Amino acid sequence: MFGMPTPNTLLDVIQAAPAGRTAILLPEGGIRVTYESLRNQVRDMADALASLGIQKGDRISTVLPNGLPAIVSFLAASMAGTAAPLNPGYREEEFRFYFEDTNAKLVLCPAEGAEQARRAAAALGIPARSLEMDAAGVVRIVDAPGGKAASAPSPDDVALVLHTSGSTGRPKRVPIRHRNIAASVSNIVAHYSLTREDTALCVMPLFHVHGLVASTLSTLYSGGTVVAPAKFNPLSFWRTVRDAGVTWYSAVPTIHGILLSRAGEERPAGAEGLRFIRSCSAALPPEMMERMERVFGAPVLEAYGMTEASHQMASNPRPPAARKPGSVGPGTGIKISIMDEAGNHLPAGARGEVVIQGPNVVSGYENNPEANAKSFTDGWFRTGDQGFLDADGYLALTGRIKELINRGGEKIGPREIDEVLLSHPAVGEAVAFGVPHPTWGEEVAAAVVLKEPAAEADILAFCKQRLADFKCPKKLYIIGAIPRTATGKIQRGEVARTLTA
Numbered sequence: 001m002f003g004m005p006t007p008n009t010l011l012d013v014i015q016a017a018p019a020g021r022t023a024i025l026l027p028e029g030g031i032r033v034t035y036e037s038l039r040n041q042v043r044d045m046a047d048a049l050a051s052l053g054i055q056k057g058d059r060i061s062t063v064l065p066n067g068l069p070a071i072v073s074f075l076a077a078s079m080a081g082t083a084a085p086l087n088p089g090y091r092e093e094e095f096r097f098y099f100e101d102t103n104a105k106l107v108l109c110p111a112e113g114a115e116q117a118r119r120a121a122a123a124l125g126i127p128a129r130s131l132e133m134d135a136a137g138v139v140r141i142v143d144a145p146g147g148k149a150a151s152a153p154s155p156d157d158v159a160l161v162l163h164t165s166g167s168t169g170r171p172k173r174v175p176i177r178h179r180n181i182a183a184s185v186s187n188i189v190a191h192y193s194l195t196r197e198d199t200a201l202c203v204m205p206l207f208h209v210h211g212l213v214a215s216t217l218s219t220l221y222s223g224g225t226v227v228a229p230a231k232f233n234p235l236s237f238w239r240t241v242r243d244a245g246v247t248w249y250s251a252v253p254t255i256h257g258i259l260l261s262r263a264g265e266e267r268p269a270g271a272e273g274l275r276f277i278r279s280c281s282a283a284l285p286p287e288m289m290e291r292m293e294r295v296f297g298a299p300v301l302e303a304y305g306m307t308e309a310s311h312q313m314a315s316n317p318r319p320p321a322a323r324k325p326g327s328v329g330p331g332t333g334i335k336i337s338i339m340d341e342a343g344n345h346l347p348a349g350a351r352g353e354v355v356i357q358g359p360n361v362v363s364g365y366e367n368n369p370e371a372n373a374k375s376f377t378d379g380w381f382r383t384g385d386q387g388f389l390d391a392d393g394y395l396a397l398t399g400r401i402k403e404l405i406n407r408g409g410e411k412i413g414p415r416e417i418d419e420v421l422l423s424h425p426a427v428g429e430a431v432a433f434g435v436p437h438p439t440w441g442e443e444v445a446a447a448v449v450l451k452e453p454a455a456e457a458d459i460l461a462f463c464k465q466r467l468a469d470f471k472c473p474k475k476l477y478i479i480g481a482i483p484r485t486a487t488g489k490i491q492r493g494e495v496a497r498t499l500t501a
């Protein structure tokens, strides 16, 4: 933003605004947290973490719903060590994987619940601590010791570790440095001209970069207000927008679709205060964009983000600049090019793999030389997405090279599901795949070949014990043989097409 120093760390991000302004508004209970309070809470919790023995680089897993505890603990963990936020919907086995994989030193949970995470932590001998929030909106670690002060983070420190699905069953670890996130936040604030007058409603989970970086950190850097409900609630959404004076929100097409179907043709009260609506993390159908603009009466800007880029790579601009349906817009503060398999850059209009370069892009996966060798060509990061740039430099995404199921923006590695299915004693072969779904965009399905009799319900129940709900196949095809290509290969897309035809 004009006149603001470029941030280098998350500490810079939250230091930019005047002390007395409202940083966070919790619509349940109407609690307002000022920037001064937020900064104090983050400092106190970072010190408490240091007093618990956390040092730079130590991973702190958090298992929290959206809200103030998730925001304060993310910031504090990224200052004292490295934040590793996890989906609270995971099952015990999934928590065990993530705790072990990140080498978690501490797990932070809500005062109540999170039993599966607590059991997983106990089994691995990792201490779990509870967070509490008082009526004034101050979050603390219950019974935390004192005595030590956390030192300020440096730009190269890893602020955040997340996972993206890999080509094996094991997700890849993405270490995101303070400077990566700071660059991303700066790009987003500049691109949408966010200011202190903006109020963003955060309905995306805070364990992904979409909710964390686009809705929350960008707003904090601009000095605006983040409205942080515990979850997306279509019944209270517009009331919150109206009462809190929301000026923009970002969401996945699944959420936009739910809001549209509830609105019918009538503009919801509160929508008149919106400067723009942002859509990201999955393809926004042009007819949905057109309907949103007509019914909600605000420009709809589709953006393109990914974990490895600390979220935003491209976005359509605000009016009067042109926004193009079916396009994710030009690169925002980063370079975008299209590459063929051999690593040649392709001209405008030609389809190939989307590759990116910029200060928000991570330098590599952690402890994964094989994935790094595949993902970087001449200093360009290969996104695994397919697309082309038009003559104006706007990017259109046309497909995916990487194997993942995009269920309402939540990415699922199909091999992880194969492996769970294959661990069932009756399953001989298994292939998971995405199938089109009217609400989710894609939904998870799977085909199995049995080596002994088993009921579909048994196998699905087996999955439910081991996989978070969003990853569980909703449809299981029990078949005699997995369909193969002419050359004998199993291609998920082909299996999906054959079975759903």
Ligand code: AMP
Pocket (backbone or CB within 6 Å): 164, 208, 209, 279, 280, 281, 282, 283, 284, 302, 303, 304, 305, 306, 307, 308, 328, 383, 384, 385, 397, 400, 406, 409, 410, 411
């Ligand atoms: P994640 O790391 O969970 O943010 O997922 C990143 C992936 O989401 C990208 O590589 C794309 O495959 C997909 N994605 C993000 N934004 C869009 C979009 N606007 N349209 C289509 N796919 C998208």
